[in-house]
Amino acid sequence: xxxxxxxxxxxxxxxxxxxxxxxxxxxxxxxxxxxxxxxxxxxxxxxxxxxxxxxxxxxxxxxxxxxxxxxxxxxxxxxxxxxxxxxxxxxxxxxxxxxxxxxxxxxxxxxxxxxxxxxxxxxxxxxxxxxxxxxxxxxxxxxxxxxxxx
Numbered sequence: 001x002x003x004x005x006x007x008x009x010x011x012x013x014x015x016x017x018x019x020x021x022x023x024x025x026x027x028x029x030x031x032x033x034x035x036x037x038x039x040x041x042x043x044x045x046x047x048x049x050x051x052x053x054x055x056x057x058x059x060x061x062x063x064x065x066x067x068x069x070x071x072x073x074x075x076x077x078x079x080x081x082x083x084x085x086x087x088x089x090x091x092x093x094x095x096x097x098x099x100x101x102x103x104x105x106x107x108x109x110x111x112x113x114x115x116x117x118x119x120x121x122x123x124x125x126x127x128x129x130x131x132x133x134x135x136x137x138x139x140x141x142x143x144x145x146x147x148x149x150x
Contacts, residue, residue, distance in 0.1 A: 006055075009055050010055050010056065013051055013052065013055040013056075016048075016051065017048045017049075017051055017052055020044055020045075020047060020048035020051070021044075021045060021048045023044060024041045024042075024044035024045040024048060025041065025045075026041075027040055027041035027044060028041035028042075028119055028120065028123050029116070031115075031116075031119050037119050037122070038118070038119035038120065038121065038122030038123035038125075038126065039122055039123075039126055041119075041123050041126075042122065042123040042124070042125070042126025042127045042130070043126060043130065045123070045126075045127045046126065046127045046130035046131050046134075049065075049067075049127070049131055050131070050134060052065075053134075053135070053138070058135070058138065058139070058142070067131075069127070069128040069129075069131040069132045069135070070128065070132055071128075072124050072125075072127060072128035072131075073124070073125055073128035073129055073132065074128075075124055075128075076120075076121045076122065076123065076124030076125030076126075076127075076128060077121065077125055078121070079117060079118075079120055079121035079124065080118055080121030080122060080125065081121075083095070083114055083117045083118040083121060084118070086114070087114075095118065096114075097113065097114055097115050098113070098114050099111055099112065099113035099114070099115075100112060
């Protein structure tokens, strides 16, 4: 993906990506109690990253955000599997859900649930898989265009 020279696109992208990623994280956190969750939040997050890549190109974004999305896939799968396997330690069925309320100094009374951990694993996996597929296609296209140009 080559960088776009569109000044309006680049200017608005920084604002739009912030809003998309914020809403993506909101969907992740609200997913175990309301519509949303790790999958839809991950797709929205990947859309935000994709907008950055379209606006600025592969190399500039890689310099600013050196994210290895294949590691993100592995981390997400590990979190999701460990969340499910943790239920075996407590002697309950696989992926059993539990929650508790805790008091945090700035947040006050807050519910923490195991479903949130599973959603986090799904979120990271979906972003990692989506971005790996899209960036692989883009890099192949760039290599093909470079070969044809020679």
